[in-house]
Amino acid sequence: MREFSAIGYRSLRKIACPVSDLEVFVGGNGVGKTNLYRALELIRAAADNSLGLHLAQEGMAAAFWAGQRRSGPQRIVLEASLSNPQARGVYRYHVEVGFPQRGTAAAFDLEPQVKEEWLSYDGGGRQVRLVDRRGPSVMARDETGRPVEVDIDLLASETVLGRLEDPGRYPMLDMVRRTLLEWRFYHGLRTDAASPLRRPCPAVASANLAADGANLAAVFATLAHIRQDTSDLDAAVAEAFPGARLIVPPPERVASFGMTFAEFPDRVFEPEELSDGTLRFLALAGALLAYRLPPFVALNEPEASLHPELMAPLARLVTRASERAQVWLVTHSHPLADVISQSGAGEVRTVRKDAGATAIEGLSLLGRYAEAEED
Incomplete structure (x- = not known):
């Protein structure tokens, strides 16, 4: 776009606004x-x-x-x-x-x-x-x-x-x-007890994550057993949860996954046992590191239920995804926006209200940002 x-x-x-490879909109x-x-x-x-x-x-x-x-x-x-x-x-x-x-x-x-x-x-x-x-x-x-x-x-x-x-x-x-x-638009990644994220799914090779995350296990299995490369996924999990590992068994009729943690290296925790924040981060990793990303990915407040310490790992997932797809991110989190801004990978825009109307700082009536006009 x-x-x-x-x-x-x-x-x-x-x-009206131009769209770069990574647009981050932050505001109250x-x-x-x-x-x-x-x-x-x-x-x-x-x-x-x-x-x-x-x-x-x-x-x-x-x-x-x-x-x-x-x-x-x-x-x-x-x-x-x-x-x-x-x-x-x-x-x-x-x-x-x-x-x-x-x-x-x-x-x-x-x-x-x-x-x-x-x-x-x-x-x-x-x-x-x-x-x-x-x-x-x-x-x-x-x-x-x-x-x-x-x-x-x-x-x-x-x-x-x-x-x-x-x-x-x-x-x-x-x-x-x-x-x-x-x-693809990701804003409904539920983590309640009945969430699709907590359930096995049919073992069908999945190039990208469904909007509700229902095929998350198949997305992980596609990376692990079809691409046979989970290095980016493993690195994201290790950064977010030091000492933890994502376990993706070879699928049969259904695909599934679990996690081990530093405190319990021999115990595999199933998705229904994972905390809301852990499961949500894994879903975002599936969305942003999938086998084949859509041309355009939009995320609405992905930081919800995540611990503040996960903002930096999430920011790196987002910036990595922007190398393969356009990413549009809406967030309340200034720490998340700051990490992305410091990376130089994307444009961070501040959203505010002006006489009741949504406005983006630096955006002119002609639909151009101030820095672009200066160039």
């Missing part, structure tokens, strides 16, 4: 850090056609910017720019959501409705619209580059990005959708 912007979503009155409670994270989740949701569902679950009235605004209908506007790894061009995806007009057919009165949606490509010369949706009308460029009207049964709450699945005829649209679908 190159750039991201959001207008009218919760505390994000109007914000209530400044809107999590809203930045959620807005990115909504862009990903557009790719699997669940954007309307996500906003309906939040409640559209609650999802709108609550402060003063210009006259006219309320809108939530989300946009992301993606690099093309095979070329020098940039794809830009844009979607606007609002309430239906009263009496609109095939729409409930208070459901989220896509008002405008487009995908463009800029190859360095001029920007070309690959997809353009205005209400029920959809134009898309086919495999020859020719614009055609698309005959598609599209509900007002659905996205073209999520519904128009025809990679042969619309290859660029399909590439953007598949890229967004690979994004």
Whole structure:
């Protein structure tokens, strides 16, 4: 991802920012850090056609910017720019959501409705619209580059990005959708007694960690018995828990793991016996050291339930992951942000409130950071 912007979503009155390989957003409670994270989740949701569902679950009235605004209908506007790894061009995806007009057919009165949606490509010369949706009308460029009207049964709450699945005829649209679908968001890594992290899982080779961590044992087994290299994982565990070892037995029908500790080197502690902090750190290690990382990884307050002494090991997991993927980190922890800042691996941004709206220190209205403008 190159750039991201959001207008009218919760505390994000109007914000646009470039995205580096590692972005760390730090700030106090209530400044809107999590809203930045959620807005990115909504862009990903557009790719699997669940954007309307996500906003309906939040409640559209609650999802709108609550402060003063210009006259006219309320809108939530989300946009992301993606690099093309095979070329020098940039794809830009844009979607606007609002309430239906009263009496609109095939729409409930208070459901989220896509008002405008487009995908463009800029190859360095001029920007070309690959997809353009205005209400029920959809134009898309086919495999020859020719614009055609698309005959598609599209509900007002659905996205073209999520519904128009025809990679042969619309290859660029399909590439953007598949890229967004690979994004991973980690904020629901539960550690309670019924957590999926505490259970064995089917023994299926797993390239990366599921959003709920349910395949953590398979992620560890993939590193240990398919890649046959757990050096980074072992080093992370040893730094976080001196004298401890992660035990990953060869899987049969299910995959499992356990830990030994310096005080009890011959006793393997199963996941259900591990403390919340230990288990959460292992889950984050699985997310950030997996066999194959997604192109974009977002973490929301990963420091929750971790001892302060684990901030430095966690920071090193994050910086290591940023060598293989883009990482977006939202945190309350200044110690965690400080270690990352001292490493020089990423950019640490301070988030604050300005007249009720989320703001990022050093970010101009044009969507550029002060240090970049100085350069």
